[in-house]
Amino acid sequence: MLVSLLGVKEAAASGQFGLVEKRLASVLKSNPQYVAVCYVDAGGKTRAAAANNAKIRQELPRLVSAVNLKSVWPWQFADAGSGPVPVVFAPVGASKRRPAGYVLGVIDRGALEAEFSSYAEYYASWRGIKLDYLAAFNSGSGYVPFAASPGFQRSAPSASEWHSGSREQDGRLTVFNTFGHAYGVRVYFQLPARQLVSGATELRWIFFAFFAFLLLAVGLLVLYITKYSSRSTAALLRKMEEMSKGDFSRITTPGAESDRYVSYANGLIDRILAYEEAHRKDAQLAALGKLAAQVAHDIRSPLAAMGAAAKGLDMPQEQRGLIRAAVDRIRDIAEDLLEHYRAPGEKHSARQVHDLAAIIEPVVAEKKLQYAERTGLKLGFSAPGAYPAALVDKKEFQRIISNLLNNAVEALGTGGSVQLELTARDGKAFIKVKDDGNGIAPAVLARLGSKGETHGKAGGTGLGLYHACSTLEAWGGSLQITSVPAEGTIVTLELPVIQTAVRAGGKIALLDDDALVHMNWKLAAKAAGAELQSFKNPQEFAAAAETLPRDIPLYIDSELGDGVKGEDIAVGLHERGFTDITMATGHDAEKFSHLPWLKVSGKEPPWA
Known part of the structure; x- marks a missing residue:
């Protein structure tokens, strides 16, 4: 379980054995008593390994197959054919009974033997008593030596089933102790019998000292894992608690950042x-x-x-x-x-409801300044009684008007007249650009408006006129050209009027919470000879709605105060059979695109 906190479990589960191998290499580097460390899956297959040399790495699979991974003891000796090798292992996973795999460490046998030898030398210098030793592991059929001093008498070891005991032979006392069971380790010590009394007490501690050494190998592996996993786990748990209280600062626990x-x-x-x-x-x-x-x-x-x-x-x-x-x-x-x-x-639609006269006049004023030096040129604009509004992209519409005026001026030569006229009838607006130039031949006129066709303009591509035609068609309008040679040309733009003029004497209803709008519309209605029924809030309007004819033009503001939306009221009226409903609002028409039956206009009165 501790190994899984290091990240081996997760990395192995996702098949990131390269990452597992890096972790194992770090363990091997920090613990010189190991010659190899590997990760073994639940089936006993070596999936990742780190070793001190290629030979050891090559022998690992055979060594792993000789290890009893189901043993309750975390250490044992395994023989893959080249002699017994001490190994330690720890399960990886949340359950020890069904682990996902194991981390297995191979202990350097030479280092283990050197520890025995070093301790014997230390004891001799400390007590003045020569101490011989032999360490053996239980192979199942008997104890097999894996470390022994040169002076140890091999005839002395006992195969007794007892865990500990002693035997005196030829003036030498042999004592032993066993650690573990099926895969236990038995350690023998010999010393002269005459020195038994003075050395007996120390022998008891010697057994425990070497037993501690064997456990040390296991401890080092677990300690390494615990050292880093517990530190990071504690940091993560602490940060989770801090985040629950609103502290989202980074984790800065020393040593845990990596x-x-x-x-x-x-x-x-x-x-x-x-x-x-x-x-x-x-x-x-x-x-x-x-x-x-x-x-x-x-x-x-x-x-x-x-x-x-x-x-x-x-x-x-x-x-x-x-x-x-x-x-x-x-x-x-x-x-x-x-x-x-x-x-x-x-979302935003570039097309808005615009007063066409208001957006045409600045273009005409600009052209007058542009061609001020052409004294023979007369450039004018008229809108006799017509102030229609249409749904257009203002900048694009002004670009079209500008190009048409430029074309007309260029067709005149040194002097002449260009007049722009705005009129409205039958729910449509008409913008005419007239010039008294040389006109256009019928054969050329038939091709104008097509891509790449131009006339009387040096270097012209015809794209401007083609673009104007396609744009107006997209807006539900059209562009037509009529021309008489030697008399002049008329370009007529046609657009659907969004804010349809109400006939004189006609009756409309207005729902708006703005007193200024009411004042403006009443003055406009009076001037047009029209009848206006105005309502300042939805309650007034609801009380009178049943008396209104179903085909009466209804104009409703979108923002009616207190969170009431005019479009919601419009939906209810539409369901009740009202057929002519317009949102008189300052919002984009795009906002109401989900209601195809709903017309959209500005705040201007609908009378021309």
């Missing part, structure tokens, strides 16, 4: 701390994202009011356009804030 399990535990602690830090940052970003989304949502109400007020002001078109551009710029800042603090992994 242990495999301590290293793994420290790595796990590092990963936990890294995950905790990442989770903390994600939580902060999510909180900021929530705040940014709320800001972006809330700011759309006053922006919508400002945009609506600008439409009713009696002022030149350019000044009205400047106000709308400023409103749109503030909206862009809110969008940038939302994008910057968007929660990690949160």
Whole structure:
């Protein structure tokens, strides 16, 4: 069991015998009394080994097969054909009765014999008595000597079944003691009989001294394992207790840092701390994202009011356009804030509901500055009574408008007129770019919009027009080109209007908790001659819902206060048969993509 704590059991179970061999080599290096150490599986097969030389390593399998691994004694002598060899072993696994394997150590027989010889010399110098010895192991058929001094009389040993005894012969006293049973070791000592009285007491201690030496080999192996495993186990248990109290510092117990399990535990602690830090940052970003989304949502109400007020002001078109551009710029800042603090992994659609006039006017103003030196050029934009909104990618839409204006200007030569007109009818918005240039021949016109087709533009690839066509089609719209040679060209962009204009005198219902939105929509309804039923909370709306016709246009804000979601109310209304429901919100349309029947618009009133 102690061996398993060293990591041998786990490494062997997973087939990492290279790692097992490294552990065994470490044991061998630290304990010079061993000549080899090996790991043997439950079937008796040597799976990993470390030895002092190749010859010993080669003989290990035969030696292992001679060892009785089922013995209750952790040491015995095994003979693989070249003489008895002392071995010690310890089971690996949670159960001694059914171990997963064994760690077996082969003791250097020469070192063992040298210990006997050294002790005999020490005793002679200490007591002045010559001491001879013989050590034998029980092979099952009798005791077989494995170490003896030159002066020991071999005729003296007794085969008595007694564990201890003595015999006097030829003036020499032989005493013996036996340690163990079936695979026990018997040690004999001889000394002159005349010195019996003075030496008898010491002989008793000699037996125990050599018995202790035999146990020392076992002890060294177990001690090595215990030394490191108990240290690391104690460190791991202590750290588990500390972690339960919130202390996730690394294990720094001296001497345990290099242990495999301590290293793994420290790595796990590092990963936990890294995950905790990442989770903390994600939580902060999510909180900021929530705040940014709320800001972006809330700011759309006053922006919508400002945009609506600008439409009713009696002022030149350019000044009205400047106000709308400023409103749109503030909206862009809110969008940038939302994008910057968007929660990690949160989906975002680049397409948003935009007032088309508001995003076209800045492009036209930019082109006027770009072509200011062309005195013969007239560049204008008009939106007679039309302020439709559509679901577009603002930057992509402005890029398309910019390219079309560039194409029209380049088709004029030195002078001429380019006019951009925005209109809306039948739920669609139309953006026309007109020029009075030379026009396009019918044969060329039929090919324009295809990949690689261009006209009248040096170095042109046709990709800009092709990309515009494919993008508008993806948005549910289209691009058409009409041209009359010598008269000019008209490029017409068609897009579905998300915020459909309500006919004059029409009736709609609004559910929003923002008083400014109510004020803005009421003014717009009055100007359009429309009827507006507005509700400030879900309770008011629920009380009146049964009296509303099922085809009435319903406009509902997403954030209704106290955690109430407008989309949840919309689902209930849809199930009750209401057919025209729009989320009038500052949130992305992507947020409601799971409700295909639900339309999404901004906070602006729906009247053109």
